[in-house]
Amino acid sequence: MIRFEDVHFQIGDTRILDGVSFEVTPGETLVLLGRSGSGKTTALKMVNAMRAPTAGRVVVDGRASIDWDPVKLRRSIGYVIQDVGLFPHRSVAENVGTVPRLLGWDAGRVRARVDALLEEVSLAPGEYRHRYPESLSGGQRQRVGVARALAAEPRILLFDEPFGALDPITRREMQDLFVALRKKYRVTSLFVTHDVSEALLLGSQIGLLRGGRLQFQGTAEAFAKAEDSEARRFMESLPRIPGGAGGGRPGVEGAN
Amino acid sequence: MNVPWAEIWRLTLEHLWLVLVSTGIAVAIALPAGIWISRNAKARPWVVGITNVVQTIPSLAVLGFLIPIAVIGGVGKRSAIVALVLYALLPVLKNTLAGIQSVDAAVRDSAVALGMTDRQVLFEIELPLAARTILAGIHVATVANIGTATVAAAIGAGGLGVLIFRGISTVNTDLILAGAIPAALLSLGADRILAWLETRFWQSPSSSRSGLV
Numbered sequence: 507m508i509r510f511e512d513v514h515f516q517i518g519d520t521r522i523l524d525g526v527s528f529e530v531t532p533g534e535t536l537v538l539l540g541r542s543g544s545g546k547t548t549a550l551k552m553v554n555a556m557r558a559p560t561a562g563r564v565v566v567d568g569r570a571s572i573d574w575d576p577v578k579l580r581r582s583i584g585y586v587i588q589d590v591g592l593f594p595h596r597s598v599a600e601n602v603g604t605v606p607r608l609l610g611w612d613a614g615r616v617r618a619r620v621d622a623l624l625e626e627v628s629l630a631p632g633e634y635r636h637r638y639p640e641s642l643s644g645g646q647r648q649r650v651g652v653a654r655a656l657a658a659e660p661r662i663l664l665f666d667e668p669f670g671a672l673d674p675i676t677r678r679e680m681q682d683l684f685v686a687l688r689k690k691y692r693v694t695s696l697f698v699t700h701d702v703s704e705a706l707l708l709g710s711q712i713g714l715l716r717g718g719r720l721q722f723q724g725t726a727e728a729f730a731k732a733e734d735s736e737a738r739r740f741m742e743s744l745p746r747i748p749g750g751a752g753g754g755r756p757g758v759e760g761a762n
Numbered sequence: 763m764n765v766p767w768a769e770i771w772r773l774t775l776e777h778l779w780l781v782l783v784s785t786g787i788a789v790a791i792a793l794p795a796g797i798w799i800s801r802n803a804k805a806r807p808w809v810v811g812i813t814n815v816v817q818t819i820p821s822l823a824v825l826g827f828l829i830p831i832a833v834i835g836g837v838g839k840r841s842a843i844v845a846l847v848l849y850a851l852l853p854v855l856k857n858t859l860a861g862i863q864s865v866d867a868a869v870r871d872s873a874v875a876l877g878m879t880d881r882q883v884l885f886e887i888e889l890p891l892a893a894r895t896i897l898a899g900i901h902v903a904t905v906a907n908i909g910t911a912t913v914a915a916a917i918g919a920g921g922l923g924v925l926i927f928r929g930i931s932t933v934n935t936d937l938i939l940a941g942a943i944p945a946a947l948l949s950l951g952a953d954r955i956l957a958w959l960e961t962r963f964w965q966s967p968s969s970s971r972s973g974l975v
Contacts, residue, residue: 554875581877591872595890595964604876
């Protein structure tokens with residue numbers, strides 16, 4: 507469980523987060539949607555104590571995130587970022603097995619877990635476990651990144667625009683993988699994106715951030731109908747296929 | 763001419779000893795210092811600046827300055843080693859810093875986010891990825907010190923400079939060569955060994971590709 511309680515974050519006079527409150531209930535995926543600079547990555551990094559609120563608190567499993575032993579907390583939280591951040595000097599298997607090894611699992615158990623996870627993200631263990639990140643495509647790297655995040659059966663998963671750098675077809679494959687894994691594991695997830703179609707596709711809840719404030723929180727259906735002007739602008743940014751067959755919302759007046 | 767083989771051999775070993783001890787001490791100082799300034803932006807310009815200034819002082823002058831100083835100075839090997847340490851600091855320090863700073867921010871970020879301790883991030887991620895760059899700094903320092911160490915004979919520290927200085931004062935080219943050739947061979951040997959060692963460590967694919975161009 508993740509709960510933001512009136513969270514502020516300020517650097518000098520710049521307010522990055524300005525009184526944000528929301529809750530992610532167990533098993534749910536909350537997508538934090540917002541433009542660049544809206545504070546969504548900062549919010550994400552507070553959950554695993556990579557950032558500390560300047561006021562308010564972020565509660566993770568009943569305790570403020572900054573009160574946890576940061577190392578212990580982070581080992582129980584999976585983290586996937588756009589640049590993946592695989593360790594270039596370590597093989598795919600070593601990358602995926604990072605957290606289990608840090609937790610002191612024995613080698614056989616780590617190996618079995620790594621192979622199972624590689625299967626899970628559709629990378630044949632026999633072919634990929636000894637490869638190095640530089641020899642993988644962008645999509646394959648992010649599959650390894652997702653497997654690494656899941657390795658030690660985390661209680662929470664954090665995603666920071668994980669599929670933003672991928673081509674649209676690979677991105678869609680990864681989003682489908684995300685949906686499949688979520689069905690299977692039901693891990694409480696916080697997912698940051700600026701892509702509204704991704705938010706509608708993946709979020710059981712959508713939280714809309716603008717200028718460090720939470721403008722809206724609700725289901726994807728509610729978001730699509732929301733009155734909020736920023737929500738409207740996001741909905742209007744959806745592509746419309748000429749001829750009117752598209753998934754966008756024709757007929758709304760143009761944004762400036 | 764009868765070649766003083768025994769003396770050349772003895773002085774070569776002495777020379778090598780001066781270089782190994784001084785470079786070793788320099789690494790023992792500059793490597794931790796480089797790690798420290800990679801984490802301390804305030805200290806960084808000061809430490810690099812001071813090391814830079816030290817590097818600009820002519821070696822003969824450094825040796826001269828050290829003679830009257832107690833404990834670290836005086837005539838003989840101690841002053842020579844102190845001077846050689848000072849010269850070796852900069853390349854090791856700078857390359858340690860550059861190597862650590864060249865580690866991709868996303869890689870460091872995910873190491874922290876996965877729950878590595880500061881020590882694990884340093885020893886499992888940063889140092890292995892920076893090893894090749896750090897070793898290149900040690901490489902430069904060692905080869906430069908083999909040359910600089912010949913000057914150390916001027917203050918009675920021994921080494922192959924002894925033959926060179928004796929050759930100069932007696933206008934004996936053979937004697938100068940008897941010191942210069944082994945010194946050059948030491949440089950070449952050190953160069954080869956260290957270059958080979960560097961290939962044993964991880965290298966970023968982008969820099970290996972540009973190296974081929």
